[in-house]
Amino acid sequence: MKIGMSHGAGGELMQDLISDIILSNIRNTRVNGGVGLEDLDDGASIPLGEYEIVISTDGHTIDPLFFPGGDIGKIAVAGTVNDISVMGARPIAIASAMVLSEGFRGEELERIVRSMDAVSEETGVSIITGDTKVMEKDKLDRMIITTTGIGVVKRGEIVRDSGLRPGDMIILTGSVGDHGMALMAFREGFGYDTELESDVAPVWEMVEAALSTGGVTAMKDPTRGGIANALNELAEKSGVGMVVEEERIPVKEEVLAVSEMLGIDPYEVANEGKVIIGVDPEYADEVLDAIRKTRYGGEAQIIGEVNSERHVILETRLGGRRILEAPVADPVPRVC
Amino acid sequence: MKIGMSHGAGGELMQDLISDIILSNIRNTRVNGGVGLEDLDDGASIPLGEYEIVISTDGHTIDPLFFPGGDIGKIAVAGTVNDISVMGARPIAIASAMVLSEGFRGEELERIVRSMDAVSEETGVSIITGDTKVMEKDKLDRMIITTTGIGVVKRGEIVRDSGLRPGDMIILTGSVGDHGMALMAFREGFGYDTELESDVAPVWEMVEAALSTGGVTAMKDPTRGGIANALNELAEKSGVGMVVEEERIPVKEEVLAVSEMLGIDPYEVANEGKVIIGVDPEYADEVLDAIRKTRYGGEAQIIGEVNSERHVILETRLGGRRILEAPVADPVPRVC
Ligand SMILES: Nc1ncnc2c1ncn2[C@@H]1O[C@H](COP(=O)(O)OP(=O)(O)OP(=O)(O)O)[C@@H](O)[C@H]1O
Ligand SMILES: Nc1ncnc2c1ncn2[C@@H]1O[C@H](COP(=O)(O)OP(=O)(O)OP(=O)(O)O)[C@@H](O)[C@H]1O
Ligand SMILES: [Mg+2]
Ligand SMILES: [Mg+2]
Ligand SMILES: [Mg+2]
Ligand SMILES: [Mg+2]
Ligand SMILES: [Mg+2]
Ligand SMILES: [Mg+2]
Numbered sequence: 066m067k068i069g070m071s072h073g074a075g076g077e078l079m080q081d082l083i084s085d086i087i088l089s090n091i092r093n094t095r096v097n098g099g100v101g102l103e104d105l106d107d108g109a110s111i112p113l114g115e116y117e118i119v120i121s122t123d124g125h126t127i128d129p130l131f132f133p134g135g136d137i138g139k140i141a142v143a144g145t146v147n148d149i150s151v152m153g154a155r156p157i158a159i160a161s162a163m164v165l166s167e168g169f170r171g172e173e174l175e176r177i178v179r180s181m182d183a184v185s186e187e188t189g190v191s192i193i194t195g196d197t198k199v200m201e202k203d204k205l206d207r208m209i210i211t212t213t214g215i216g217v218v219k220r221g222e223i224v225r226d227s228g229l230r231p232g233d234m235i236i237l238t239g240s241v242g243d244h245g246m247a248l249m250a251f252r253e254g255f256g257y258d259t260e261l262e263s264d265v266a267p268v269w270e271m272v273e274a275a276l277s278t279g280g281v282t283a284m285k286d287p288t289r290g291g292i293a294n295a296l297n298e299l300a301e302k303s304g305v306g307m308v309v310e311e312e313r314i315p316v317k318e319e320v321l322a323v324s325e326m327l328g329i330d331p332y333e334v335a336n337e338g339k340v341i342i343g344v345d346p347e348y349a350d351e352v353l354d355a356i357r358k359t360r361y362g363g364e365a366q367i368i369g370e371v372n373s374e375r376h377v378i379l380e381t382r383l384g385g386r387r388i389l390e391a392p393v394a395d396p397v398p399r400v401c
Numbered sequence: 402m403k404i405g406m407s408h409g410a411g412g413e414l415m416q417d418l419i420s421d422i423i424l425s426n427i428r429n430t431r432v433n434g435g436v437g438l439e440d441l442d443d444g445a446s447i448p449l450g451e452y453e454i455v456i457s458t459d460g461h462t463i464d465p466l467f468f469p470g471g472d473i474g475k476i477a478v479a480g481t482v483n484d485i486s487v488m489g490a491r492p493i494a495i496a497s498a499m500v501l502s503e504g505f506r507g508e509e510l511e512r513i514v515r516s517m518d519a520v521s522e523e524t525g526v527s528i529i530t531g532d533t534k535v536m537e538k539d540k541l542d543r544m545i546i547t548t549t550g551i552g553v554v555k556r557g558e559i560v561r562d563s564g565l566r567p568g569d570m571i572i573l574t575g576s577v578g579d580h581g582m583a584l585m586a587f588r589e590g591f592g593y594d595t596e597l598e599s600d601v602a603p604v605w606e607m608v609e610a611a612l613s614t615g616g617v618t619a620m621k622d623p624t625r626g627g628i629a630n631a632l633n634e635l636a637e638k639s640g641v642g643m644v645v646e647e648e649r650i651p652v653k654e655e656v657l658a659v660s661e662m663l664g665i666d667p668y669e670v671a672n673e674g675k676v677i678i679g680v681d682p683e684y685a686d687e688v689l690d691a692i693r694k695t696r697y698g699g700e701a702q703i704i705g706e707v708n709s710e711r712h713v714i715l716e717t718r719l720g721g722r723r724i725l726e727a728p729v730a731d732p733v734p735r736v737c
Contacts (some may be wrong), residue, residue, distance in 0.1 A: 066507035073501065073535025083533060086507060090514045093527035096494050101529050109529035111494055111551065114450045122496035122549055126534045126541075133730055156431050158447055160458035161545045165409065171402035171422060178426045191429035193437050193445035196459045196547075197419060199409025202733065204464075204542035211498045211532075211547035215447065399536065 071394035073126075075289020075335070078394050080105075088307050089347035100152070105302075107148040107285060108214075117223050119147035119216040126209055128399040130177070132251050134244075134263030137210055138180030140337055140401055143267045144288070145214035146188050150272040151284040151340060153224030154216030156188060162196040166205040177210075188267045190214070201353050224276075225346075228283035231373040234349035236342040238271050238356055239264070239364040240315035241292050242324060245334025245397045250323045261319040264361075266338030271362045274355040280348025285341050289395045293332040295341050296377045297391035308378045309369035309389065333392040335400045345369065407730035409462075411625020411671070414730050416441075436488070441638075442562050443484040443621060443668040444550075453559055455552040457484035462545055463507035466513070470580075470589050473546055474516030476673055476737055479603045480624070481550035482524050486608040487620040487676060489560030490552030492524060497548050500530040502541040513546075515674030524603045526550070560612075562620035567709040570685035572678040574607050574692055575600065575700040576651035577628050578660060581670025581733045586659045597655040600697075602674030607698045610691040618682025621677050624729045629668040631677050632713045633727035639679075644714045645705035645725070669728040673737045679707065 071078045071377050088094075088103055095101025099110035099117065108121025125141045135143075142159055149156040161181065165174070243264035250261050268286065277283050283303060287295035292314070300307055317330055324331045338361055345351045349367055356362035377389040409416045424430070424439055435446035435557065444457030461477045471479075478495055483513025485492040497517065501510070521528050577602035586597050604622065611617050619639060623631035628650070636643055652667055660667045674697055680688045683705055692698035713725040 068501045068503060068505040068507065068510070068535055070503055070535050070537065073533055077531060083531075083567050086511050087514055087531065087533075090511060091518045091521065091528050093461065093518075093521050093525070094529060096527050096529060099529070101527065102531070109494070109496070109531075113454075113553065116449060116452060116550070118449075120549075120551060122498045122547070123532045124498040124500045124534045124545075124547060126500055126536050128540075158445070158456065160445070160456055160549050162458045162460040162549070164460045164462055165404045167404060167406055171404065174404070175422050175426060178423055182427045182429075185427065185429050189429070191437065192427050193430060193432060193435070193447075194457055195419075195423065195438070197409055197415060197423075197736075198460045198462045198735075199404055199406050200542065201406065201464050205462075206536065206540035207462075209500055209545060211458070211460060211548075211549075211673060213456075213496050213498070213549035215454070215456060215551075217449065220613040255441055260529075342402075365548055374601060389444075 070398050074394035074398060076392040076394040078292055109134040110223055112220055115220055116219050117218050119149050119152045119154035121145060122213040124209060124211040125401055126399050127401055130207055132263060133247050135265040136177055136180050138177035139184055140265050141212040142184040143209040143265050144401060145212040146267045146269055147286045149214040149216035150269045151286050153222060154218035156190045156214050156216045156269055158215045159190055159192045159212055160194045161192055164198045164200060164209045166207050167199055167202045169208060184267055188269050198215045224281055224284050226283055226285045227298055227302035229299055229371045230282060231305055231371050232342045232346055233282050233371040234346050234367050235307060235369040236344055237366055237368045238340045238355055238362050240317050241336055242316055242320040242331030242334050244337040245400055246320045246323045246331060248400050249327060249397045254343050257318050264336055264338040266361050268340045270359045271340060271356050274359050275342055275352045278348060278352045278355045280345035280352060281342055283343035287339055287341055288335045288355050289327050290392050291333045291335060293389055294391050305371050306374035306376045307369050307371045308380060309362055311378045312382050313366045313368045315364050329396045334397050406734050410730035410734055412630060412728040412730040443487050446559055448556055451556055453554050453556050455485050455488045455490035457481060458549040460545060460547040462735055462737055463737055466543055468599060469583050471601040472513055473514050473519055474476055474513035476601050477546040477548040478517045478520040479601050480737060481548040482526055482603045483622045484603055485550040485552035486605045487622050489558060490554035492550050492552045492605055493524055494551040495528045495548055496530045497528055500534045500536060502543050503535055503538045505544060506523035506650035520603055524649040560617055560620050562619055562621045562635055563638035565635055565641050565707045566618060567641055567694045567707050569618050569679040569707040570682050570703050570706040571643060572689055573702055573704045574676045574698050576653050577672055578652055578656040578667030578670050580673040581736055582656045582659045582667060585663060585733045585737050595655050595734045600672055600674040602697050604674060604676045606695045607676060607692050609687045610695050611678055614684060614688045614691045616688060618677055623675055623677055624671045626728050627669045627671060629725055630727050636713050639646055641707050642710035642712050643705050643707045644716060646716045648718050649702045649704045651700050663734045670733050723734050
């Protein structure tokens with residue numbers, strides 16, 4: 066078996082690789098009863114005294130490094146802040162390991178470090194340690210940044226991606242497909258002409274607003290594989306189904322346009338500043354209001370409801386129903 | 402300014418890059434008064450309740466992936482366990498982010514994951530979360546693994562690399578130069594003919610033996626830049642000098658042979674299973690004994706003594722004295 070691009074594309078093929086080669090060969094996968102490797106959640110946790118430490122890591126191989134709406138530095142810090150956030154933990158620190166290609170320009174590196182700093186400042190997260198390696202010019206394309214985040218939550222208050230219960234409402238914090246489509250459009254040469262921008266942003270403020278309102282049962286950031294992947298993971302892990310109303314899923318006009326032009330489903334591509342939140346129906350409206358008051362949450366919507374069936378069912382704009390399947394792989398490669 | 406190979410080679414050039422481009426552009430570098438970015442220690446720390454969480458990250462770009470004595474999986478987990486250990490913290494968990502090149506063979510990946518598992522089992526550390534990305538065949542040479550470790554220590558018991566005091570004894574836990582020279586010899590085609598092997602191993606058992614005996618004032622693992630770099634960093638950060646007796650520094654015959662053949666100083670190349678430990682003189686013999694009883698500590702030596710001057714002074718075998726300078730860069734690239 067050989068690794069293909071789709072093994073890194075956040076769909077079922079990647080899941081299989083992780084199960085077959087990684088999970089099956091690692092014996093110690095959990096600390097002290099916390100969330101561990103085989104839970105395949107957005108991160109893991111380590112119970113310690115009255116706290117639970119949350120940890121999550123992501124390598125960033127995005128191409129190009131600078132794109133409309135952000136750059137690799139912004140996505141590296143925001144992405145990791147987001148995985149910590151959706152576990153219900155306040156992100157507090159980041160470790161940043163950089164691998165640079167020989168000949169990389171110092172000014173570009175500086176611009177990237179400043180982007181990391183900006184997100185760190187916005188979220189109150191500190192960048193406390195790191196590592197720097199260099200590879201020969203022909204051995205690495207430009208750079209890779211791997212960020213690992215640490216968060217803290219009171220013991221027992223962690224939020225899992227498996228916590229949905231029949232009757233819960235599903236909140237989506239804003240429009241979908243922006244990141245993947247903006248990247249694809251930019252690569253295809255539509256350049257900075259369109260208004261299309263990545264949505265890359267830290268979601269902690271929205272998550273904090275939701276958590277402090279109450280009733281949150283599950284969360285996930287719909288990154289690689291898009292909402293199609295994230296909704297299916299949430300449903301499958303929780304052992305439930307859901308019905309989602311398509312007309313309530315915000316999709317920007319430019320995203321739709323590019324998506325039709327390129328034949329790519331906006332539900333299957335990465336978002337980098339959105340959260341899907343399961344909420345007890347009694348709290349749903351209040352949580353929605355709280356999220357809408359935050360910087361990135363203005364367009365939040367209740368998009369559906371959890372049931373005790375299987376499958377993620379989409380009620381289309383025309384009143385039809387179809388199963389929304391998890392993609393085999395994200396159709397846009399190297400998005401993060 | 403453009404990045405060169407030596408910017409990733411663990412000497413003064415790398416330090417300058419980190420100060421000029423990274424430190425100067427990051428505002429939040431510390432959490433809650435713990436060890437932070439500008440301390441440039443082996444990792445950082447986050448005080449939390451009665452504990453201190455220690456975190457350290459390293460990207461691994463070693464070439465070749467499999468070498469005499471180990472492979473990238475072993476070095477990734479052991480290296481991170483070691484940086485946590487030398488901060489005085491018990492390593493408990495690892496996050497593992499892999500970037501694979503398209504076409505990478507599944508069987509090789511499996512072998513690497515098994516090596517990671519073996520070190521994790523030996524040290525009682527769990528691998529609790531990770532990430533997988535794939536880059537196009539011509540964009541990355543084989544694979545990169547970035548491991549981030551989490552350790553825990555009682556608050557106030559962290560060990561820094563700046564804690565040496567005049568009068569302290571310097572313990573070195575075994576022979577130097579093995580990793581760098583084994584790699585270099587292997588690359589030069591001496592192959593598996595020589596007995597020369599990397600020393601890659603987890604140091605936690607030695608560190609734990611030292612800590613539980615008492616009197617430890619400072620620690621560092623002499624990786625990139627070798628003991629020349631590590632001894633100078635310890636001295637400089639502690640504001641002290643030291644005299645080291647060359648005849649007490651264990652160097653294997655094969656290492657010396659290769660080092661002479663290639664004109665590379667064994668003090669300037671990476672070790673991956675050694676620790677330099679500063680100890681209160683009253684505890685030195687006892688700590689030495691304790692380390693010698695451990696699996697990897699049989700050759701441990703007291704190699705020198707801290708004074709209140711500056712510089713690391715080497716007393717040579719012939720009775721002369723010379724300053725041991727920190728290298729500008731490790732002479733063997735891509736060793737970890
Ligand atoms: N190489 C690996 N080793 C160990 N665990 C892995 C590895 N790759 C992925 N995982 C685990 O698989 C699960 C899914 O990983 P994935 O990267 O899709 O999550 P994510 O970070 O939330 O998404 P994204 O990377 O798209 O932002 C996580 O629980 C992660 O810990
Ligand atoms: N890209 C980076 N961003 C932030 N901090 C960095 C970066 N690179 C290195 N550092 C910091 O510089 C210091 C020295 O790093 P270095 O990698 O040499 O330490 P090490 O991991 O102990 O050694 P080695 O990597 O050879 O095993 C550490 O404190 C590290 O946190
Ligand atoms: Mg996630
Ligand atoms: Mg992620
Ligand atoms: Mg390092
Ligand atoms: Mg170190
Ligand atoms: Mg290290
Ligand atoms: Mg990930």
